[in-house]
Amino acid sequence: MTLSPRARLALRLFTGLGLGAIYVPLVVVLINSFNVSQTFGWPPTGLTLRWWAAVWDNPGARSAVLTSARVGLAATGIALVLGTMTAFAVQRYRWFGREVVGFLVVLPIALPGIVTGIALNSAFAARGIPLGYLSVIVGHATFCIVVVHNNALARLRRMGTSLEEASADLGADIFQTFALVTFPQLWSALLAGGLLAFALSFDEVVVTTFTTPPGLQTLPLWIFDNLFRPNQAPVVNVVAAVLIVMSVVPIWVSQRLSGEPTTGGRM
């Protein structure tokens, strides 16, 4: 349709305002991380780098980052294996249960996190499995599978099967075909999926709340724990600022790898 210049301008302004509203709160957190004042107050009374240095020496924040990284890596590893398997099962075979598998994979992220969290919590309790690294990793892997699955599925669809058939025709066994033909075409999608799964795990609060024992803190749990402690506000501000800056990484890398800006299969 031909839009009048006025309508175009209005749309442009509206979009600008919308993006402004998306970014203003994030910028406020960034600025606030340099705020001199110990308690929150806007506008900042002065700017300092003191809190950024303080975070570096904060043992709680450091160990929380480490915990999150460990959990994220393990969960991503499991999700990479399981998500790739489901993607092959759905994409490369015509059978009756394809939609069911697709549905099962999305379910952990489609149901409210609190439902998944409580369900896993009660299952661990019923089996007598103590909460610990294992339970958090199981919880995270469960909802990370979908991210890898969606990324791998999209790539498999685009790849087609002709190269694999050619490889088989030329005498390669199925392991050789996978290693020399399929995987080289697939790996970048898996890397993107893995990265996004890690980001998802790194950020998760709700399932984590129900699968961690007291004393084990991932970064989001540490943030939540310190959010309401007045004297911790400056440190929380800095951690928040770092996380905002870091959110560019998954987008940038996945755009590099797949050439498409991605939601990472979260939708």
Add this chain to the structure above:
Amino acid sequence: MDPGVDPDQGLTRRRRPRAVVRVSGFLHRHPLVRLLGLLSAPMLWLVVAYLGSLALMFAAALWSVDSFTGNLIRVPTLDNLRTLITQDVYRTVALRSLAVAASVTVVDAMIALPMAFYLAKVASPGTQRLLVAAVLTPLWASYLVKAYAWRTMLANDGVLSWALRPFGTSGPDFGVVTTGITLGYLWLPFMILPIFAGLQRLPDSLLEASADLGASAGWTFRSVVLPLVFPSIVAGSIFTFSLSLGDYIAVKIVGGSTQLFANIIYDSIAGGTNPPFAAAAALFPVLAVLLYLALIRRTGALENL
């Protein structure tokens, strides 16, 4: 043949072990075995572990807790469900949660539609790439950080009050409204992206045809664009609706003393006080989301995810 002449003429580098060849041949001839192999581990995980946990939880919804000893009584009873249905508190909170989820969805759709339209149909390709990335990036910023950001925006001495002070008013106090704003902010990208994708699939020729036939821009929007992107809007609404319904953390951060339904679930399990009641209460968001999915099935939105 001369010794030293490769019988194979270098055509294969080295022979594969016989066992590998046999396994490979067997798998090649039996796709069903391959499929079952591929499904084994994921189904063990998703069906046995995950669905099993869900079933266990909902079975526990029928248990109760001995109010004296605090021990679980594993005798099926409908008491939890009866309490949830009959007591006014729960009905009020459930309705409030539904109202918040619905308003967040409507407001997000109203903001997302013009933005997505600009991205898909007006912006130049270069600008489009940049703006899509700009919409996507906050999706990967930490959930807690975004909720926290709105706490700093909306607090009494926050940015909004500071900005409004010259006009002699202040921002809203922490409550249902601030919770709604924050949830709407958190899920907005989930609404923009499906609508954007839907608009991109909409051929420009349809818009031109409508204009050629004399429709004004507004008329084209109402009679061509809106009906065709409606499934995408509904697809986005699945996220905004179900994510809002399951949220208890944003309310804690910006809701003041407001309670949403997920808080009830959280509070009855967090202290370890009444897990069966939490399980029973968890039925509400699950049923509400499933009902919503059933309602919108016919719009074709599920194929637009």
